[in-house]
Amino acid sequence: MSDDLELAALLGEAPTSPDPAFRYDVLVHTGERARRRQARRNAFRITSVFAMIGLIFPLAHTFGLGLTELQPLLLVAGLLAVAYVLALWTLEGPRAVLARSRAILRVTALTRT
CATH class of the missing domain: 4.10.280 (MYOD Basic-Helix-Loop-Helix Domain, subunit B)
Incomplete structure (x- = not known):
């Protein structure tokens, strides 16, 4: 361009x-x-x-x-959906959950010394 x-x-x-x-x-x-x-x-x-x-x-x-037969399948589907969302949430980049937790760990490590 x-x-x-x-x-x-x-x-x-x-x-x-x-x-x-x-x-x-x-x-x-x-x-x-x-x-x-x-x-x-x-x-x-x-x-x-x-x-x-x-x-x-x-x-x-x-x-x-019925709902009683579907309940185990829905539970597994819900758990897989939550795992998928958490995986995306942790891998999304510099604003990710892991990036913030790493920063918190760095701050706590610096304050201990």
Whole structure:
């Protein structure tokens, strides 16, 4: 993205002379587009997960399973979901739970000496 013509392909038309404001506008525009695309993906993922969860009970009722038969399966599914969320939570980056706990451990180690 170093050439104004290359940037113009993303936004529309190129300026007649090199323009830093044009480059900033292109970066803002592409950033907004990427955020919208990610928001759509997240919304689709959340909607599909909750739709699948909502389909469990009618399908189980269709096959003649009651809540007492489904309870162990739902417990295992819930535990797997919690483990998955905790794994994502701990691995998400510098703001992760482990990053904060490492910082706390460093502070307590420094205060002991």
